[in-house]
Amino acid sequence: MNFPRKYGFLASLLFSLGAGGLLYCAAPPLNLWLLGIIGIALLWLLSTGGVFSRFCCGVLSGFTYFYLLFDWATIASKTELARVALALSQSIFIGLLLVIWTLWHRLVNRSSRHQAIILSVTLILDAFAWVLVEQCRSSFPFGGMPWGTLAFSLVDSPLINLASFGSTQLVGFCAVLSAVLIAQAFVSLTRLRFFTVITTAVTAVALILAPTFIGQYALPTGEVKVGVVQGNVPDEEKLGPKQSRALIVTQNHADVTSKIVRDKPDLIIWPESSSDRDIRSDSEAKAILDAVLEETTGTPMLLGTQKYMGTTRTNDVLAIENSEVVGTYSKQHPVPFGEYLPWRSFIEKIVPEAKKISVDMVSGDSPAYLSVKTANGVVRAAVPICFEVAYTSIVSEGAKNANLLVVPTNNASFGYSGEPLQQLAMTRFRAVELRKSAIQASTSGTSAVVSARGVVRYQSDLFEQAAKTINVPLYETLTFAVRSAKIRETGIFIAGIAMIIAMFGISLRNRQRNR
Template sequence: MIDTVTDVEPRRSPRRGATWRPWLGRLLLATGSGVLFYLSFAPRSLWWLAPLAFTGLGLALHGRRFRAGFGYGFVFGCTFFLLHLTWLQHFLGQGFGPWPWLGLSATLALYLGLAGGLGTVVARLPGAPVWMALVVIALETPRAWFPLGGFPWGRVGFSQPEGAYLALASIGGAPLVGFAVALTGFGLAWLLLRLWSASSAAQRTPRGLAVPVAATLLPVLAGLAVWPTVGTAPQRGSLTVAAVQGNAPDAGLDMFTDGAGLGANHLAETERLRRDIEAGRAPRPDLVVWPETAIGARPGANPRLDRMVGELGVPTVVGAVYQQPDGELENAAVAWDPDTGQGERYIKQQLVPFGETVPWRGLATMVTPFVNAVDERVQGTGDPAALSIAGTRVGLMICYEAAYDYPARDGIREGAELLLAPTNNAWYGRSEMSYQQLAMSRLRAVEHGRAVIVSATSGVSAIVQPDGSVSSSTELFTADSLVDEVPLRQQATLSDQLGAWTEYALVAAAVAAVGTGFALRWRARRGTAGTKENAAGDAVA
């Protein structure tokens, strides 16, 4: 038995006047699958829709060639990203129109279009669902690099902050979780095709159904089997942590001009927290965490911050716009001690294009003068990747960095027993963006076996336990503080030990499958051409 597309359903000659119907049905199926994929993401708890989305995509790709596969994959991707990234409209406001949102969505959809096209190539190999899933996940790697430094938002694994697949993050991070989701989906598509096929009863035998059944069920069973190994117990005691959310106006881009108000809000909320602690309404924390860029800071004297941390009497990680003596700006998380003042600082490495850095500034200025208002930040080097504070080591992933694998991983390698995720989401209003980002932090918690403290300027702030569960959280656009106890853990997960090699292995397997698929296609065409030449020669003779 060869597990191919062509042996499942032979092509039939369409009736005249009805050629548009299969095309339209596939187009609607690809579009509907993109909607399902969007619905699987936070703030909804519908993680199980993600594999069904790839089932629909697999059915739409069935029996197609590269060009059609690219088209259906692109439609799937466009539908998904247009819905998933609507928060860009709130960020930019009416003055920019829909073009940045449409342009970014279409650009990202090209990767899923390519996945659809290459999926039709590897679908002719034995074990087709495996190779199709690998192609989808492998193309998430270049999407984290290009364009403009990459944009990994909407990775398949990020649809799984809970559910059967999440435990696999402790084995292979977001790439393995995403692969398992896509494999289940494509496996179910092939199973349905085998059951519906009228071409061969042999394909509906246990032997013929073995591969698609295994592809459908094994990822789910593997995820469930790994759950008991996900560590949550304290290994070096616990820490009581407070996340401060000072709030910010729902003003979109106008936040660029309201830095002073943001700092005042967080100083006021910290003062309220101090009073609650002294009155016994809140437990005394061992560590306080402020959001990203909540206040300005610089080397040397910072009277407001020194006074605030000193009066609070608790070590604090301050998210600050850190200005060097030469005027250069850093997006930094600074360790602040009540007695000794500011100490180590982590500098954000993955800067947001057009928010913290301006690629192609000359060209961008021709498109919009907005970029002239962007004060570019200095990119961090990752040294240090973890800070020493409150008697422990904490790893950092500032805002946008939660979408990338390396910042938290580097912190763990430097001994982090806890992860912090300070963020400033006030730009994006009451959209789904904050919830999408929280879902990433939940996956990171399981991936690294660490609690994650999400401290956001305007929400959603949250205390995430090492199993990805949220023990407490805030509402959007409210001033609030969370105080909770979290375990300190030192054990490295298998995902941390393997590092990026899991991703590299998946990419290598996908490249090998695509190369094999093209080689077999070329060989088949060459054989067909030779047969036709021989037949023509026989006819002449």
């Protein structure tokens, strides 16, 4: 069988570091997507040898990738420990992936009959194993961490055209399959098996380029003129003792909104936490909003605020018509260790900074969806808040009845890190997956308007006040990726269990043969 040979310590170390580094280069802000496929090929070449050593190689590769990717964790938490802990927790999944590959290759490598068929099936299962591990990483623990999912780095590649059929799972599967085919071509080349080199290399290239010819066209059913507002945030170190940062942020958004009143937008969108003080109960925050609504003559709005309930709070997006709140969506997936603190008493002893998360965010239970009437018809928006855009289940559930995707976010805590552009890549991916226009509204950037084909039509700079009024097409398209989201997720877990059972079955059969 054409599986990799064992590598020495130095080669394994270089391959591990190289794979992680190349995966990072594929992601924003560098956006060199092809390097990600090469990185996976390097990782696959490590799938031989001892199980523990391969696990260590996988962890090292994963840690390299996630540590570089999660630069924003240090900025937000003000401690390097958070970045290291987050990267290490996610790198364990890459270690487990390499263990699965290694064990699987060891089992099938003992088969002598039908080698070509066995090799083809094995490479397909290798790609599936990546999808399975990514889905596990996106689900466990604490609801998972899908940030860094491979598909989000491929938004500029031809493979993005597969998003509307199978979301991140299908795009990731095809990318990894092409990567292991490239790696297999390299292995065959070292063994002078030129026919296998040609066939696998051509198949890999065809797999990457073929989605180029998949049409992504859908006819809009309407259009709405949207005002996207980015008010920016003040420098906390320059605030006076009696100044309220929350009120200044809200006033900033009000001031910037005044600049687009003459454009007469049908809908105004303010980002997550544009009013951290609840406009439904706080008189000062409400006064600022009332002045805006008076100036815009009651133009409908979507805006982010917080609702405080003693020691807990919810992160909300409100739909406002005729100066009245007509809809509320509360964030379903608060970020652990960022918006709430699991194991609070234990964590606070280790990381004193964690005490700053004094009010835990609790999750809502309704779909990420809001409806608002405008002069140009009803806008039915899927509204995943901030990190929720990374969760396929939340986005697809909110998009079932939507004609627009809106991603309100607050990136002020992440500085000039890669986080805003990484999130924009996710918004672009979701636009193609849903085949809907998408709007990302941020307090401090990056705010953007994205077409249903994933093309950025407008993008703001970081930490600047910005506002843009733009005509946005509305689409009623319901893609297969949205319709099949729950079935696909369940099917992957079931197929993963079946694959593990098959591995044990083959192992048992091989032992019986040896006896």
